Amino acid sequence: xxxxxxxxxxxxxxxxxxxxxxxxxxxxxxxxxxxxxxxxxxxxxxxxxxxxxxxxxxxxxxxxxxxxxxxxxxxxxxxxxxxxxxxxxxxxxxxxxxxxxxxxxxxxxxxxxxxxxxxxxxxxxxxxxxxxxxxxxxxxxxxxxxxxxxxxxxxxxxxxxxxxxxxxxxxxxxxxxxxxxxxxxxxxxxxxxxxxxxxxxxxxxxxxxxxxxxxxxxxxxxxxxxxxxxxxxxxxxxxxxxxxxxxxxxxxxxxxxxxxxxxxxxxxxxxxxxxxxxxxxxxxxxxxxxxxxxxxxxxxxxxxxxxxxxxxxxxxxxxxxxxxxxxxxxxxxxxxxxxxxxxxxxxxxxxxxxxxxxxxxxxxxxxxxxxxxx
Numbered sequence: 001x002x003x004x005x006x007x008x009x010x011x012x013x014x015x016x017x018x019x020x021x022x023x024x025x026x027x028x029x030x031x032x033x034x035x036x037x038x039x040x041x042x043x044x045x046x047x048x049x050x051x052x053x054x055x056x057x058x059x060x061x062x063x064x065x066x067x068x069x070x071x072x073x074x075x076x077x078x079x080x081x082x083x084x085x086x087x088x089x090x091x092x093x094x095x096x097x098x099x100x101x102x103x104x105x106x107x108x109x110x111x112x113x114x115x116x117x118x119x120x121x122x123x124x125x126x127x128x129x130x131x132x133x134x135x136x137x138x139x140x141x142x143x144x145x146x147x148x149x150x151x152x153x154x155x156x157x158x159x160x161x162x163x164x165x166x167x168x169x170x171x172x173x174x175x176x177x178x179x180x181x182x183x184x185x186x187x188x189x190x191x192x193x194x195x196x197x198x199x200x201x202x203x204x205x206x207x208x209x210x211x212x213x214x215x216x217x218x219x220x221x222x223x224x225x226x227x228x229x230x231x232x233x234x235x236x237x238x239x240x241x242x243x244x245x246x247x248x249x250x251x252x253x254x255x256x257x258x259x260x261x262x263x264x265x266x267x268x269x270x271x272x273x274x275x276x277x278x279x280x281x282x283x284x285x286x287x288x289x290x291x292x293x294x295x296x297x298x299x300x301x302x303x304x305x306x307x308x309x310x311x312x313x314x315x316x317x318x319x320x321x322x323x324x325x326x327x328x329x330x331x332x333x334x335x336x337x338x339x340x341x342x343x344x345x346x347x348x349x350x351x352x353x354x355x356x357x358x359x360x361x362x363x364x365x366x367x368x369x370x371x372x373x374x
Contacts, residue, residue, distance in 0.1 A: 006192040008199065009070045011078060016203055018082045018089075019057055023207045023273060025092040026050045030277045032094055035290035037295075041292045042094065047094050048165050049160040050273055052107060054266050055172050056085075059114050059143060061196050061262070065188050067121050077117055084110045100163070104154050111147035115140055142175045177263060197265045198246050205270050208235050208276040214283060231279060237357030238275070242268075242307060244364045249314040261313055264306050271303035282350065293343040297336055300353070303330070304360065318371050322361070331359060 028045040031040050038046075060081070068074055084106040091103030118140040125132045149168035157163050212235055215228040278296035281287050308328065313318050335356045342348040 002313060004335060006065070006189040007194065008038055008195050009068075009077060012064060012196065013068060013199065015060070015078050015082060016057075016199060018085050019053065019200065020203045020206060022053050022085060022089050023091070023204060024210075024275075026053065027090045027211075027273060027277050028092065029206065031280070035289055036286070037291040044166075045096060046268075050270055051169050051173075051266070052165070053085075053088070054269055055169060056081075056107075056110055056114075057200060057264060058129045059111070059172075060175075061193070062139070062188070062258070063114060063117055065193050065196070065258070067117070073117075073120075077113055081110050081113050084113075087248055095353055100157060101154060103132065104129075104150050105166070108147045108150040110223045111143050111150065115143040115147060118143065136299070136328070138179050142172060142179070145175075173266075176259060179259065182198065187255065189256050190256055190258055190261075191252040192250050193258045193261065194246065194250055197262060198242075200269060201242060201265070201272065204276075205235065205239055208238075208272065208279070211276045211280050214280060225285070226347070227350065230354050232349075233354045234279065234357055237354065237361050238272075238303070240361045241357070241364060244361065244368060245310060245314075248368045249364075250310065251313060251315040254313060256313070261310065264309050267306040268303060268310075269307065274299035277302060282346065289343050293349065296353070297339045300356070301332060301336070304328075320367065324367055327363065328360070331363075332340070342374050 026046060026049050029042060029049065032038070034042075048051070052133065064074070087102050087106035088110075091099035093105070111131060118136055122133065122136045122140060125136060146168045148164075149171060153164045153168070207236065212228075212231040215231040216224065217222050274295070278292065278299050281292040281295065284292075308320070315322070335352065338352045339349060342352060
């Protein structure tokens with residue numbers, strides 16, 4: 001019998017909209033420059049806030065994929081978390097110390113909310129599906145332990161002045177990654193999971209589109225037209241690369257626990273957030289050329305490294321071959337070299353980025369077409 005397709009519900013899309021706002025709040029942390037670039041402390045705050053938000057989305061998505069019924073209980077729990085996420089967003093600012101309690105209490109409560117849903121499923125499965133207990137227990141423990149670590153971080157901060165937010169985030173990432181074999185005990189709907197990840201990526205591109213709108217400001221002239229066209233083409237090229245892999249290469253009927261795929265998307269989304277900010281940096285003269293060029297280049301490399309890593313989830317006959325990887329490596333090295341050499345020429349720099357993005361898209365599209373013809 002064919003497995004019934006699990007559809008992405010409107011509730012999930014509404015829930016994801018709050019993350020669009022959170023992406024903007026996180027990116028705003030990088031808009032304060034000191035001595036030609038972002039301070040190390042502020043960049044670390046940005047990284048941690050971004051990973052914390054993506055992790056919340058990740059935990060929620062896995063729960064909905066396995067146990068979501070689009071019922072009243074799902075609605076109540078999701079709307080409570082949406083409300084709490086506003087507090088996290090409000091606490092995402094440069095002077096985060098004044099909002100430390102608010103941010104961490106909301107963060108911990110959100111995880112307790114998700115953990116409670118697993119606890120309810122745990123009691124149900126003890127009677128109806130005992131083979132799922134091990135997986136549910138592991139997920140529940142990871143989320144509850146991370147929540148406890150977050151609550152403990154509040155008195156630790158007030159007593160010592162040390163913010164240890166990185167520890168619960170790292171714990172969640174490592175514990176989830178090491179649970180892949182146990183997660184295999186309960187099948188995920190990979191088609192639904194890939195669609196949810198794709199939609200989050202689309203929302204992230206939405207924030208990038210808003211950022212690129214800044215290239216259209218000012219009087220219409222050569223500079224405005226040139227840089228607005230180039231900025232727009234970069235967004236289009238990045239999206240086409242992701243779309244080609246999602247639409248044509250990924251085996252959405254694959255039997256997998258989904259953990260690796262979602263972990264890759266944590267870094268894909270993180271890289272897209274960085275690219276969004278990097279594109280804004282390119283227009284700001286107070287930011288030094290070398291650091292903003294390296295930031296843009298590094299963000300692109302991060303995006304493509306993890307995007308190409310999703311190739312392990314490609315249909316068997318469409319998995320990239322050795323020749324494809326060699327060509328990609330040569331292209332990456334060439335891109336980095338040209339970006340550094342022409343760092344002082346913004347006209348050339350942004351053109352190189354556009355060419356790089358579209359060469360990769362053409363490579364992906366040509367590779368897919370060549371395999372399809374065989």
